[in-house]
Structure formats: structure tokens, C-alpha cells
Amino acid sequence: MKKSSEQSIHFPFSQTVKIAVLSLRIRWQRSLLVGISLVLAISFFAYTVSTIMFCNSIVVSSKDPSFPKLCSQGTNIVAGASSRDIWLIAMSLLICLAGITNAQLMAVTERFREIGTFKCLGALDRFIVNLLVVETCIYGFFGGVIGGLIGIFTALVSFWIKAGGTNLLKFSLSMIGVPIMLSVLVSTVLSLMGVIYPAILAARMEPSIALKYEE
């Protein structure tokens, strides 16, 4: 029985993605709540990374006329990231991780009954984990892009005010591309770290227990 049943129960990945997208679209208020905490943390991360990169570009060419101007305004310009920057980034990511885990735990708890129903219909634990992971990757990605763009835009505006618009023209495309890519990566990894515990908890639950929960 084992071998044949193993072959019989499967669920195409495209269907998992379809259900995940449907779920995010229809539960958009919940997605927005988790998304906002993610976007805020990622935008802070992107702002800090961008500012460090902008400052570094000026340090490299220290003959830049804006260098003394920025120093006189109290901007902390050092080569690379200062320990304060690293500490700020680490704290923001930690808070973000706690926020995401909490939001995910709540979101998954709300869906225990749905998860129990999936298991009644023949879903394996793996399907439940896959579904939650796909959902998380989707808003991790979009949270990273949106948060990254907000952070970079804020950093650009801040830099423009402090150093003048002409400096912005010197920036290369990589100075925007790198923070965006880093933001997407960090956002997705953080979201996955936040969802993995609730997902395993939900997947391992006996269907009879999961079905008892009120939606």
C-alpha cells in the first residue's frame, strides 16, 4: 500500500501557487498588515544601506566639494559601514523578524480550520508547508521591492537636501540596484524565517485538532 499511496498523493506546484495567490488576494487586509511591518523594516534597511553607499562614494573621491559640507552637517562619513550603522540595521531586522513571526503565527492560527480541511481532503504536511512558504515568498518579494524603493527614495531625498542635487547625477545605477536586490533578499529570507515555525506547527497538527478552531 505504501508505495502506491506515495505515488497517488501529490499536488502540482502550479496549483499551490494558484491557491497562495488567491489567498493573498482575498485576504488582502491580513496580507497588508504583515506587509506593512515588513515594508517599514525593509525601507529602514534600504535607507541605511543606500546612505552608507552614497557616503562611501564620496569618501572614495574625498575631493568632492560636498564632503566638508556633509561633515559640517554632522553626517557620519566613514569608509564602509560604521558600527552604529550595523547595530541599527541589525536591530531593525530583529524587530522586523519578531513582527513577521508574530503576524504569521496569528495568520496561521486563523487558518487552522482551513488547514484541517486540506488534510481531510488528502493534503500531506508538505503541501501545507509549501503553501505557506509560497505565500510568504510572494509578499517577501513584493515587501522587499516596495520597502527597498521607499528606503532608497528617502535616502536620495535626504542626500539631495544635505549634499545638493548635482551629487545625485554622479551615482551609478548599481547604487540603486544593489540596495534593491539586498532588500528583496533580506525581506524574503526574514519572511521565510518568520513563517517556518508557524508552518511546521500547522502542518503537524492533527486534523481533528485543527478543525476545532474557530475562523
Added chain:
Amino acid sequence: MPNASRTVVRLVGVRKVFRLGKHEVEALRGINLEINEGEYISIMGPSGSGKTTLFNIIGALDKPTEGQVFIDDVDVSQLDAYELAWLRCRKIGYIFQTFNLIQVMTAIDNVTLPMIFAGMSRDEYMERGMRLLELVGLKDRAWHRPPELSGGQQQRVAIARALANDPSIILADEPTGNLDLKTGEEIIALLKRLSVERRVTIISATHDLKMVAVSDRVVMIRDGRIEGIEDKRAETFNAGHSK
């Protein structure tokens, strides 16, 4: 007669103990029961008598603390996760009081979900899904999501979903509990029709006397024990002969 039929469900000395903090609650205290193919069984009893626990154990949704549950002569306690999923997908159809449809999916998506788990092709599951929705009179509501359907319509979708993979057993936990009288009667008639026409074994935990009236046997449960089994077919048979 029932004795000529094959046994599809057999419970041997089933006990279920729940641990609530420091206390242990014995929900089932040694249940022995045999259910035959094509039977329509109602499990009755007051709240807290162990109906739902028995329902969950028969449906392989929970494991007994002691004893054995055989479905088609297979001991459910010996099955691994894959085999349990296969059993739930292919052998058993579930109907719940609260319908338990996936809220984000349309009626047709809900009905076809077990067929996708069973590995059917898209053409196959869409055609079969539509036929099942037609059977329960909801073909024109196929593309509506549960919040856009009435309680009775949602329960019909749940029945169509329960039939998705031609299960030999349908487990119904208070299927008329959240429905008005007329809709409840329609659902009972539909389940009875399935039992007669398709030889599906219907096992229902219920308080509804109309459900009891159409049953072949009624299992009375109290304090986790079977208090009595009423064979309605024998009554009908005797009544027919005494005339």
C-alpha cells in the same frame, strides 16, 4: 440484509483519553462497532457523549488511545502519514456542520481539490466536478465562492466534494445542524439517495430526528459507551410482516 454486506468499518475496543492539564478525560470507553457497506448509520447522543470523538476516529482524523480501527480491513493505526492522506483522500468523504469549504476557492475549485490530490488530469477533474455539482443541483453556481452561496448551497458543495473520489464512506458531522428545516430535509434526502443508488456508507453524528428516521441503524452513545443500537430495517421488516 446487512449481514450479507461487506464490513467497511470495524472498531475493536476503542478508547480515547484526552489530557486536560492534570486531568484525564475518557471520551470513549471501549467502543466495539461494525458498519457494513451501503449502510446509513446515525450516531446519536447528548452533547459531550463522545459523538464527535467517535466521528474523528472512524474518519482517521484522530488516533485512539487504545483499540483498533479497521477500514476495509486495514488497521488505521498502522498507517503512516502518506497512507493516512491516501485513505482520507480516496476512501472517506467528509461533511461538516460548518461546511468547511475553502473560503478563497470557488465551488468547482472546492469540489475538484480532492481529485487534484488524487492525481486526476485537469480535463478529467473539471468534467467530474461539474457532473457532481449538477448532481447536487449547483452547476450554475460553480464559479461562486462560499460567501456568495447560502448555507444549504454550501452544504451541497461539501457533499459534492465528499463524493469527489468515489469514497466508500461518507462521514457527516451534524450535516443539517446549521441549516433551516426545509434545506435540512433536502440534504437528508440527498444523502439517502446517495446511500441507496451508489452504495455509499453514510455515517452521521446527528441530533436531527429526520436524519434518524431515514437511517438503517441508530447507534446511541452516552458517556463514551454505546448504550444501544436500534436497527430500523428490522423494525420496518417486522412492521411489514405484522400487517
